[in-house]
Amino acid sequence: MSANSVSLAYLVAAVLFILTLKGLSSPTTARRGNMFGMIGMAIAVLTTLSVTHNWQYILIAIAVGGSIGALVARRIEMTAMPELVAAMHSLVGLAAVLVAMAAFNNPVAYGIALPGELLHGSNRIELFIGTFVGAITFTGSIIAFGKLSGKLSGRPLRFMGQHWLNLALGIAMLAFGIAFFLEPSWTPFLIMTAIALLLGVLLIMPIGGADMPVVVSMLNSYSGWAAAGIGFTLNNNMLIIAGSLVGSSGAILSYIMCKAMNRAFFNVILGGFGGEASVAGEEDGVQKNHRSGSADDAAFLMGNADSVIIVPGYGLAVARAQHAINEMSKVLTEKGVKVRYAIHPVAGRMPGHMNVLLAEAEVPYEQVVEMDEINNEFADTDVVLVIGANDVVNPAAKNDKSSSIYGMPILDVYKARTVLVVKRSMATGYAGLDNDLFYMDKTMMVFGDAKKVVEDVIKALA
Amino acid sequence: MTEIVDPLVMNLTVFVLAIFIGYHVVWNVTPALHTPLMAVTNAVSGIIIVGAMLAAKPQEMDIGTILGLVAVTLAAINVFGGFLVTQRMLSMFKKKGK
Numbered sequence: 193m194s195a196n197s198v199s200l201a202y203l204v205a206a207v208l209f210i211l212t213l214k215g216l217s218s219p220t221t222a223r224r225g226n227m228f229g230m231i232g233m234a235i236a237v238l239t240t241l242s243v244t245h246n247w248q249y250i251l252i253a254i255a256v257g258g259s260i261g262a263l264v265a266r267r268i269e270m271t272a273m274p275e276l277v278a279a280m281h282s283l284v285g286l287a288a289v290l291v292a293m294a295a296f297n298n299p300v301a302y303g304i305a306l307p308g309e310l311l312h313g314s315n316r317i318e319l320f321i322g323t324f325v326g327a328i329t330f331t332g333s334i335i336a337f338g339k340l341s342g343k344l345s346g347r348p349l350r351f352m353g354q355h356w357l358n359l360a361l362g363i364a365m366l367a368f369g370i371a372f373f374l375e376p377s378w379t380p381f382l383i384m385t386a387i388a389l390l391l392g393v394l395l396i397m398p399i400g401g402a403d404m405p406v407v408v409s410m411l412n413s414y415s416g417w418a419a420a421g422i423g424f425t426l427n428n429n430m431l432i433i434a435g436s437l438v439g440s441s442g443a444i445l446s447y448i449m450c451k452a453m454n455r456a457f458f459n460v461i462l463g464g465f466g467g468e469a470s471v472a473g474e475e476d477g478v479q480k481n482h483r484s485g486s487a488d489d490a491a492f493l494m495g496n497a498d499s500v501i502i503v504p505g506y507g508l509a510v511a512r513a514q515h516a517i518n519e520m521s522k523v524l525t526e527k528g529v530k531v532r533y534a535i536h537p538v539a540g541r542m543p544g545h546m547n548v549l550l551a552e553a554e555v556p557y558e559q560v561v562e563m564d565e566i567n568n569e570f571a572d573t574d575v576v577l578v579i580g581a582n583d584v585v586n587p588a589a590k591n592d593k594s595s596s597i598y599g600m601p602i603l604d605v606y607k608a609r610t611v612l613v614v615k616r617s618m619a620t621g622y623a624g625l626d627n628d629l630f631y632m633d634k635t636m637m638v639f640g641d642a643k644k645v646v647e648d649v650i651k652a653l654a
Numbered sequence: 655m656t657e658i659v660d661p662l663v664m665n666l667t668v669f670v671l672a673i674f675i676g677y678h679v680v681w682n683v684t685p686a687l688h689t690p691l692m693a694v695t696n697a698v699s700g701i702i703i704v705g706a707m708l709a710a711k712p713q714e715m716d717i718g719t720i721l722g723l724v725a726v727t728l729a730a731i732n733v734f735g736g737f738l739v740t741q742r743m744l745s746m747f748k749k750k751g752k
Binding site: 219254255257261298302409430441444542 | 688711715719734741
């Protein structure tokens with residue numbers, strides 16, 4: 193294929209990638225969008241294959257990687273999506289580093305330098321940026337994966353002078369980048385890469401488990417920028433376009449997550465949330481009373497209500513109670529109760545996670561409502577069932593200025609006529625705060641495993 | 655104008671325009687589909703496979719082509735894994751309705 197036809201084919205692929213994201217604006221067009229993405233990727237890969245020599249080896253590599261990917265995609269549990277996404281970000285990061293190294297090793301093969309010629313100045317800068325973004329994405333995502341999958345502690349790891357160390361490393365990395373720009377050789381390139389790898393670890397280690405939705409979104413963004421950076425090096429517009437789409441998507445998701453948690457982006461990056469606040473609830477020492485009831489009581493209240501709103505949190509997914517809760521809402525709906533689900537943007541461990549978990553349990557799409565749309569309706573609701581959620585329904589976010597979550601948008605559960613809370617114990621949530629909702633007169637606590645409680649409710653309703 | 659524009663400037667033009675497109679398209683994504691959005695963008699960032707294939711391209715094998723082949727394998731995991739898991743998630747949303 194001529195260079196022009198290759199570029200035109202790449203243009204088609206780039207347009208298809210834009211349509212992929214556009215398709216996700218509604219569930220009805222999303223599947224077609226995903227199909228566009230697959231076609232775009234197939235066009236890009238086949239076009240590139242037509243201009244390569246080692247196509248046999250490349251096909252084998254694609255077959256190996258593709259089978260692993262397909263297997264994982266088929267096997268992965270929906271609760272483990274955040275880990276999968278983090279793991280995949282690390283692969284993109286590593287691939288970017290490897291491609292940059294290969295480009296530096298043999299710039300002639302990429303058509304970015306003539307034989308015997310050194311790399312151009314602008315290529316050196318691009319290579320430097322692509323490599324360090326890729327390297328930080330690689331190790332940062334591995335740490336995020338470890339924290340999300342429980343292989344590493346979710347607690348923030350902090351030590352004295354951490355920020356200064358990071359700053360010093362950042363400056364050192366930049367210095368070796370400049371050295372590479374002045375004199376392109378392997379030594380500064382490899383030292384710079386090693387520092388970036390270390391920085392990836394140090395930047396993510398201090399970030400607590402509660403902030404992981406932001407981190408995953410941020411690394412999503414980085415993986416896109418890494419691809420775009422490589423696109424600059426190779427003068428490949430398709431890579432730049434696809435990379436920028438991913439980069440801006442991740443950046444927007446990070447912003448949405450930060451807003452939903454009322455956290456400034458830089459505070460998240462600087463880390464430390466969710467570790468030291470864990471004793472906050474004990475400070476007043478006043479014995480507060482809560483009312484507790486059984487699953488039968490809960491069934492009686494919900495069975496006689498006109499409207500029920502279910503507020504699911506990650507605890508629901510941990511207890512694998514999604515299917516049970518869908519059964520329960522079916523029974524309630526048959527009794528003429530209006531059932532809906534209220535979703536807080538950070539319910540779950542990545543953006544939109546709870547929607548997927550409910551979708552997997554075949555909860556009807558129209559019953560699932562986002563926070564902004566349902567918040568006005570709590571006051572007119574007979575019973576709210578909070579299950580496995582805590583901080584996102586804590587009224588302290590609205591009325592306690594001293595609270596660490598003050599200002600965070602919450603679901604206005606406290607306005608409902610009756611509140612049922614299913615929890616294993618009175619323990620605090622991620623933010624380590626006590627929740628006044630649990631001590632209100634209209635609140636009844638139902639202690640126990642979420643799945644067991646919901647199954648008992650179903651039995652009592654029958 | 656006899657001067658040739660540096661490719662860096664052309665790349666920058668494409669880059670900035672693509673960010674604008676990304677910004678506007680992504681704000682239209684419904685929050686319910688944010689997880690599939692992340693999975694599909696993961697697959698799209700697997701586009702780095704093209705760069706990896708070009709690294710593996712030269713006829714004579716050396717360290718560069720081997721790095722390229724490793725990168726192709728890694729990126730292929732992303733491409734296949736990302737698109738297929740997105741498809742799996744979206745089919746759950748499709749079963750919706752009564």
